[in-house]
Amino acid sequence: xxxxxxxxxxxxxxxxxxxxxxxxxxxxxxxxxxxxxxxxxxxxxxxxxxxxxxxxxxxxxxxxxxxxxxxxxxxxxxxxxxxxxxxxxxxxxxxxxxxxxxxxxxxxxxxxxxxxxxxxxxxxxxxxxxxxxxxxxxxxxxxxxxxxxxxxxxxxxxxxxxxxxxxxxxxxxxxxxxxxxxxxxxxxxxxxxxxxxxxxxxxxxxxxxxxxxxxxxxxxxxxxxxxxxxxxxxxxxxxxxxxxxxxxxxxxxxxxxxxxxxxxxxxxxxxxxxxxxxxxxxxxxxxxxxxxxxxxxxxxxxxxxxxxxxxxxxxxxxxxxxxxxxxxxxxxxxxxxxxxxxxxxxxxxxxxxxxxxxxxxxxxxxxxxxxxxxxxxxxxxx
Amino acid sequence: xxxxxxxxxxxxxxxxxxxxxxxxxxxxxxxxxxxxxxxxxxxxxxxxxxxxxxxxxxxxxxxxxxxxxxxxxxxxxxxxxxxxxxxxxxxxxxxxxxxxxxxxxxxxxxxxxxxxxxxxxxxxxxxxxxxxxxxxxxxxxxxxxxxxxxxxxxxxxxxxxxxxxxxxxxxxxxxxxxxxxxxxxxxxxxxxxx
Numbered sequence: 001x002x003x004x005x006x007x008x009x010x011x012x013x014x015x016x017x018x019x020x021x022x023x024x025x026x027x028x029x030x031x032x033x034x035x036x037x038x039x040x041x042x043x044x045x046x047x048x049x050x051x052x053x054x055x056x057x058x059x060x061x062x063x064x065x066x067x068x069x070x071x072x073x074x075x076x077x078x079x080x081x082x083x084x085x086x087x088x089x090x091x092x093x094x095x096x097x098x099x100x101x102x103x104x105x106x107x108x109x110x111x112x113x114x115x116x117x118x119x120x121x122x123x124x125x126x127x128x129x130x131x132x133x134x135x136x137x138x139x140x141x142x143x144x145x146x147x148x149x150x151x152x153x154x155x156x157x158x159x160x161x162x163x164x165x166x167x168x169x170x171x172x173x174x175x176x177x178x179x180x181x182x183x184x185x186x187x188x189x190x191x192x193x194x195x196x197x198x199x200x201x202x203x204x205x206x207x208x209x210x211x212x213x214x215x216x217x218x219x220x221x222x223x224x225x226x227x228x229x230x231x232x233x234x235x236x237x238x239x240x241x242x243x244x245x246x247x248x249x250x251x252x253x254x255x256x257x258x259x260x261x262x263x264x265x266x267x268x269x270x271x272x273x274x275x276x277x278x279x280x281x282x283x284x285x286x287x288x289x290x291x292x293x294x295x296x297x298x299x300x301x302x303x304x305x306x307x308x309x310x311x312x313x314x315x316x317x318x319x320x321x322x323x324x325x326x327x328x329x330x331x332x333x334x335x336x337x338x339x340x341x342x343x344x345x346x347x348x349x350x351x352x353x354x355x356x357x358x359x360x361x362x363x364x365x366x367x368x369x370x371x372x373x374x375x376x377x378x379x380x381x382x
Numbered sequence: 383x384x385x386x387x388x389x390x391x392x393x394x395x396x397x398x399x400x401x402x403x404x405x406x407x408x409x410x411x412x413x414x415x416x417x418x419x420x421x422x423x424x425x426x427x428x429x430x431x432x433x434x435x436x437x438x439x440x441x442x443x444x445x446x447x448x449x450x451x452x453x454x455x456x457x458x459x460x461x462x463x464x465x466x467x468x469x470x471x472x473x474x475x476x477x478x479x480x481x482x483x484x485x486x487x488x489x490x491x492x493x494x495x496x497x498x499x500x501x502x503x504x505x506x507x508x509x510x511x512x513x514x515x516x517x518x519x520x521x522x523x524x525x526x527x528x529x530x531x532x533x534x535x536x537x538x539x540x541x542x543x544x545x546x547x548x549x550x551x552x553x554x555x556x557x558x559x560x561x562x563x564x565x566x567x568x569x570x571x572x573x574x575x576x
Contacts, residue, residue, distance in 0.1 A: 316444070336461040339451070340461065344429075344431075344449055345451060346431070346440075346443075346444055346450055347453075348437060349437070365441055369441055376447035379447075
């Protein structure tokens with residue numbers, strides 16, 4: 001499905017460090033953290049006016065590598081590659097695209113796996129609990145550092161969408177448009193419950209050792225894999241699982257009448273779990289899911305109406321019809337708050353059978369809509 | 383699903399556009415591919431957005447730079463505060479909604495002025511098909527067969543006026559639109575409902 005024409009090609013992750021002591025960054029919890037290193041990638045060129053920058057914010061397990069390849073012979077491209085490049089919705093011939101790993105992440109930005117300068121050891125659970133607001137505050141430092149005065153667009157799905165909302169609300173003057181996708185103003189009780197099961201799977205792994213596993217040999221691989229397998233189910237829809245696997249058996253004609261892998265869907269989940277433990281970290285999973293659970297615009301602003309009062313950004317809100325983790329009704333809450341405040345808003349529920357994961361998959365309607373929305377905002381800025 | 387509508391800017395949109403004051407706020411219910419709002423944004427510098435149920439129309443509107451919200455009018459306009467728009471427009475949409483009665487009431491709550499355009503089911507060419515042929519009328523403006531039409535509440539101008547009287551809706555201005563030469567055009571405009 002990947003079309004290599006228009007690819008940004010081979011790219012490098014860059015790093016930016018700030019908040020050196022004694023100028024640590026204050027977190028929402030009141031704790032102070034520093035120094036903070038941010039891993040980020042950029043594609044395209046910032047124009048002279050500094051008004052063509054697009055910030056892409058990632059979801060739970062994402063990273064800064066959103067487009068292109070790290071090596072010449074890399075088989076795997078960035079996580080939203082089809083959106084970024086020459087002639088793609090975020091056209092790098094016109095725009096300057098930035099993506100960074102979130103605060104608390106394990107892909108180059110300071111998080112629980114980073115070395116605590118005070119001890120010389122990984123932070124592990126001594127790392128402070130961070131919030132979506134803290135993640136955005138760190139991104140703001142990066143954006144300032146890059147000399148961007150105003151973001152043409154902030155865009156992201158799921159937890160990325162939460163950051164989009166936070167950006168538009170916290171830094172209204174800096175955001176010309178916002179594209180929150182498959183997201184919510186706060187996670188539902190059901191969503192928090194799913195996250196907690198994931199965390200419990202990690203705690204239950206004997207290798208977790210209260211988070212002190214990095215210098216102690218084995219990692220809590222099984223716990224993290226179970227967390228991922230479970231979460232992955234919530235990213236799909238019943239339909240998409242049925243279409244992909246049905247009740248197909250895995251390399252066998254009949255039931256094994258034992259506890260080996262019988263069904264294709266089991267094998268698929270095992271694969272999801274196994275590949276996840278190679279690229280993600282268990283403590284980081286705890287921190288990031290906590291940040292998602294804490295995000296609550298109702299709590300922070302009293303009401304959604306109040307939360308969106310000062311925003312200037314034009315909004316494009318997108319949900320997917322089969323997403324039951326961040327259902328359309330939650331996007332409609334955002335839309336309602338914008339309408340009540342008479343803000344510029346477009347909303348579309350895109351028909352899709354792929355569940356929550358739909359935003360990560362190619363979809364002509366999504367790509368075209370996002371592309372033309374951004375290009376209209378850009379033209380109106382000129 | 384996208385019900386077929388006439389491609390060019392419909393004549394009633396031109397007429398509606400003439401009624402809209404510059405720099406005003408507009409809510410276009412059932413905005414279709416966003417043609418009217420596109421015109422109003424360009425020519426009248428209005429603020430506002432469309433409401434549309436069909437995703438393909440939403441993509442077409444966004445493509446023009448017209449803001450639009452995906453929603454079913456039959457679920458009401460609860461999200462909008464009283465008198466939050468100068469104009470609420472219902473252009474050839476009344477006949478497709480399940481509860482026209484409710485929509486009209488809601489549009490007059492949300493808007494200071496309501497503008498309705500509708501294909502007249504009482505137009506003689508439409509009537510004659512039913513009368514002489516004994517068949518449900520099919521015309522360019524009402525191009526559907528009885529079994530696949532989205533038009534579930536066809537209404538004549540007379541019906542509409544009787545309805546407005548009963549509901550205490552004052553019709554401030556009305557326009558009949560008949561382009562006889564081509565024999566196809568027919569629309570009716572009831573601006574300034576209040």
